[in-house]
Amino acid sequence: MINLKNKLIIFMTTALFMLAIIVMGQNRVDAASWGAKNLFTTPKETRGTWYYKQEGKIKKLKITTHTFNKIKLYKMLSSNQAIKWTKKLAKTDKKSGYKLAQKVGTSQYEATDFKFYKTAGFAANGWLSSDRADSGHTYVAIKKKDKSNNDKVDTLRRL
Numbered sequence: 001m002i003n004l005k006n007k008l009i010i011f012m013t014t015a016l017f018m019l020a021i022i023v024m025g026q027n028r029v030d031a032a033s034w035g036a037k038n039l040f041t042t043p044k045e046t047r048g049t050w051y052y053k054q055e056g057k058i059k060k061l062k063i064t065t066h067t068f069n070k071i072k073l074y075k076m077l078s079s080n081q082a083i084k085w086t087k088k089l090a091k092t093d094k095k096s097g098y099k100l101a102q103k104v105g106t107s108q109y110e111a112t113d114f115k116f117y118k119t120a121g122f123a124a125n126g127w128l129s130s131d132r133a134d135s136g137h138t139y140v141a142i143k144k145k146d147k148s149n150n151d152k153v154d155t156l157r158r159l
Contacts, residue, residue, distance in 0.1 A: 039066045040073040040111040043120035045141035050156040061156070063139070068124050073111040109136065116140040 042063055050061045066073055077085065109124040121140030137158055144155040 038075040040075045040122070041065055042068070042073065042111070042122055043113070043141075045120055046122060046139055046156060052156075063156075068109060068111075072108045073122075073124060074108055076110045076112050114138065114140075116142075 042065060047063050047065065050063070052059050052061065062069055076082070109126060111122050111124045114121055114123055119140055119142060121138060123136060123138040125136030139156055139158055142155050143152040145152055
């Protein structure tokens with residue numbers, strides 16, 4: 001006859017085994033599952049907290065080494081990789097009722113470097129943007145003359 005202590009050990013072992021099977025069977029959907037592998041590093045000049053006015057309100061924009069307003073930036077994929085992942089996303093998006101592509105596009109951005117009058121900047125688009133025609137925003141840090149005291153101040157320009 002099995003005593004209470006042995007029953008408890010068998011129950012706990014079975015429960016842990018079932019939990020392990022459940023955890024191993026889960027499919028995690030993260031950034032890398034949509035082709036994003038390499039983080040993009042923003043130019044040092046553009047990093048920091050920037051303030052701007054929109055519709056009469058002061059807004060804040062924070063750019064760190066690998067994020068843009070807390071959204072991860074990844075290096076753009078090659079054309080072949082982008083086509084492959086876009087087709088996969090379109091197929092999966094259709095199954096999800098056309099909600100997945102928007103979620104993927106706003107949860108991570110693809111970014112690329114560029115120069116604006118010899119000043120480093122970057123362009124950020126939604127991940128796997130179907131048009132790949134720079135539908136996002138381009139940012140560069142410039143010096144702008146302050147009208148009140150004629151000093152030059154750092155400004156983030158959106159092109």
